[in-house]
Amino acid sequence: MASLLKKPLKLALVQLATGADKAANLARARSRVLEASKSGANLIVLPECFNSPYGCQYFPSYAETLLPHPPSKTDSPSYHALSALAAESKAYLLGGSIPEYVPSTKKYYNTSLFFSPKGDLLATHRKVHLFDIDIPGKITFRESDVLSPGNKVTLVELPEYGKIALAICYDIRFPELATIAARKGCFLLLYPGAFNLTTGALHWELQARARAMDNQVYVGLCSPARDMEASYNAWGHSMVVDPNAKVLCEAGEKEEVVYAELKGEAIEETRKGIPIYTQRRFDVYPDVSKGDIKFDE
Numbered sequence: 001m002a003s004l005l006k007k008p009l010k011l012a013l014v015q016l017a018t019g020a021d022k023a024a025n026l027a028r029a030r031s032r033v034l035e036a037s038k039s040g041a042n043l044i045v046l047p048e049c050f051n052s053p054y055g056c057q058y059f060p061s062y063a064e065t066l067l068p069h070p071p072s073k074t075d076s077p078s079y080h081a082l083s084a085l086a087a088e089s090k091a092y093l094l095g096g097s098i099p100e101y102v103p104s105t106k107k108y109y110n111t112s113l114f115f116s117p118k119g120d121l122l123a124t125h126r127k128v129h130l131f132d133i134d135i136p137g138k139i140t141f142r143e144s145d146v147l148s149p150g151n152k153v154t155l156v157e158l159p160e161y162g163k164i165a166l167a168i169c170y171d172i173r174f175p176e177l178a179t180i181a182a183r184k185g186c187f188l189l190l191y192p193g194a195f196n197l198t199t200g201a202l203h204w205e206l207q208a209r210a211r212a213m214d215n216q217v218y219v220g221l222c223s224p225a226r227d228m229e230a231s232y233n234a235w236g237h238s239m240v241v242d243p244n245a246k247v248l249c250e251a252g253e254k255e256e257v258v259y260a261e262l263k264g265e266a267i268e269e270t271r272k273g274i275p276i277y278t279q280r281r282f283d284v285y286p287d288v289s290k291g292d293i294k295f296d297e
């Protein structure tokens with residue numbers, strides 16, 4: 001069987017310190033992405049809401065308009081900054097997410113943008129599962145007060161490497177997305193995400209390792225750096241997990257770039273040793289990757 005990952009890939013996660021100044025966030029992202037590309041990264045990831053603070057009160061004022069494609073520089077400075085940066089760094093670049101506004105429907109989304117090493121937009125992913133939680137005395141958050149959900153599974157083909165899946169933060173709690181992506185042949189699931197001090201301590205690493213273990217693929221989670229002065233305190237701890245659920249690299253809480261070398265053999269060896277791939281009982285339960293699924297491939 002052909003390898004899901006055709007050749008080794010160096011993945012970089014940029015755990016960016018973001019603030020209120022969008023231009024400063026973009027400039028900071030640029031210098032960290034260029035640093036990662038100088039270190040040989042082939043695929044570089046920026047966090048959820050990398051160009052703005054994270055919070056419902058911020059989404060409208062930071063939102064950019066992406067459609068019709070390509071957007072003007074006024075409609076989406078972040079699109080143009082990311083496109084130029086991908087081309088300059090000659091690496092695939094995932095702009096973890098930005099708040100997006102669609103004037104025709106007056107809807108806001110939490111949207112990531114994925115660029116080729118030539119600076120072409122290959123995919124966008126609108127967060128499918130909105131972060132609405134209420135843990136009394138700890139954290140209440142309702143993205144759905146402002147945002148609308150996306151409605152597709154996003155898979156992207158990188159011709160020299162293979163297929164990857166894009167999702168955002170709270171999407172990781174819904175294992176169906178990960179399973180569908182893995183069964184469709186992805187070698188890597190990427191989740192830019194801003195967990196917080198409550199749920200980060202509980203579930204950040206557990207979710208990453210669970211998605212990797214269940215699906216025997218690589219998983220990357222990229223957080224903003226923690227800022228205790230901000231209204232929302234991101235967990236940090238960006239990490240890459242291997243197909244055997246082992247953490248390959250992990251950031252601390254501050255701004256940092258972490259790297260991992262991904263290899264196709266690791267997926268094959270894991271699946272050979274524990275062959276759940278050939279042991280599924282679709283005569284007992286359904287295959288979630290079959291049926292009426294909305295894809296953007």
Ligand SMILES: NC(=O)CCC(=O)C(=O)O
Nearest residue numbers: 131169170194195196199
């Ligand atoms: N930005 C998010 O979606 C946060 C998700 C989160 O913290 C969680 O626990 O899930």
